[in-house]
Amino acid sequence: MFIYQHDPCFAKSTVHGTVKEKPGFNAGEDAAALRKAIEGIGTTEKTLIDILTQRSNAQRQLICKAYQDATGRTLCDDLEGDTHGHFEDILVALVTPPAKFDCQEFIRAIKGAGTNESILIELFASRSNHQIKLSVVYFPETGRALIHDLKSEVSGDFEKTLLILAEGKRVESTNVDVAKAKEDAKILYEAGEKKWGTDESKFIDILCHRSVPQLRQTLVEYKSLSGKTLQESIEREMSGRLEDILVAIVKCVKSVPAYLAERLYKSMKGAGTTESTLTRIIVSRSEVDLQEIKAEYKKLFGTSLYSDIEPCVCSLGFSCLQVMCFQTECI
Structure with missing residues (x-):
């Protein structure tokens, strides 16, 4: 579902992250240390923390493989059996591939009575196209299409917005067309502030399809045209979950x-x-x-x-x- 590079299992460390690949990494040695920490008399939590928080996710996946090869058990299962509460949740998250972790968060958001829309908004508003790959993980995990399950949980313009984001249809060009930004700003102004009643479809179309650099210019042009920020206009003209997700998109355009x-x-x-x-x-x-x-x-x-x-x-x-x-x- 959500991927941070072409490989559906691994995230790529960047200079903007805090967790880096460990030099001189040895998956077998780390797996043996984790096994000793878990199988000894009383779990050695410090070892779990030192190893799992100071390796990249790609390295953690290699540790998981080495651990299973050595024990016949998965590291995830052993962590779940030996730790508890929030500590367990964090450790299990750390040994889960990024794509699968986001997939599990999506499942948690739609599971049970009621949908946790705030999780859906965060996941889809803050991810770029290359971080959103439908069915790569979700279908193998559940046997169902993510789009189908999403449609069963939400409705109306909120559903329409989420579906466009989930399908990864945003333009990815880094070029900025100032004339187009002025045109879009005018469309948004006339669909909202200048109109009796709001044409939500115009907001959804522009905010879900234009590239991030293009939208940043549109925000500038909108403020120049209307005297208000686009976020202020959305908050004035809309309500409920549609307001929440469109505001989240605007915030992410400015700064994820x-x-x-x-x-x-x-x-x-x-x-x-x-x-x-x-x-x-x-x-x-x-x-x-x-x-x-x-x-x-x-x-x-x-x-x-x-x-x-x-x-x-x-x-x-x-x-x-x-x-x-x-x-x-x-x-």
């Missing part, structure tokens, strides 16, 4: 790291900590843009992500997140 920083902040400042959100964002972005997310968090909220996470997560879970966020800094 800032959008995810805001998601992290809200997960900790609401009524109770949404630990699954912390895990999802920090694990999935640790090799993508977590450095930028940390910087945006500090800029937006005047405090460090580190200091805000610490009181919200149990000690073992915090240790995992701490290392993943800050291992490139002195802590």
Whole structure:
């Protein structure tokens, strides 16, 4: 479903991530150390944290293979049997290939009574086309088409927006056509602020199909034309989940790291900590843009992500997140 490079299993480390490939990596040695930590008298949590948070996901997949070759069991199953709570959730997320992890988050969002639309919005609004590959993981995991299941969970213009994003139809050109941006800004203005009633289809079409660089120019032209930001107009003209996802798209056009920083902040400042959100964002972005997310968090909220996470997560879970966020800094 969601992939970070052509291989459906592996994420590629970037300079914007905090988790890097370990030099001199030896999958067999790491697998043996993990086996000793799990099979000994009492689990050695420090070993689990040190190894699994300081290897790239590609390296973790090689560790998983070496572990299964040596024991006949999967590392994921042994972690689930030997650890508990949020600590278990983080470790299992770490040994899961990125595509499968996002797929599991999608399944969790639509499972049971009611749909967790906020997870769907985050997943689809913040991913680029090459990070969204339908059926690569979802169909083999479930035997069903993701589009079919998505249609069964949502409806109306919210469904239409999600389906376009899920199909990865956004233009990927880096070229910016200023005249086209002016035209789109005018279309949006006339479909919203200037119109009695709102033509939501125009907003959906433009925001889901235009390239990110093109949309950034459209935001500039819209502000110049209307005197308001596009986000302000969407919030004024729309409501419900359609408003939520279109605002999320606009925020991601401006800055995905800032959008995810805001998601992290809200997960900790609401009524109770949404630990699954912390895990999802920090694990999935640790090799993508977590450095930028940390910087945006500090800029937006005047405090460090580190200091805000610490009181919200149990000690073992915090240790995992701490290392993943800050291992490139002195802590």
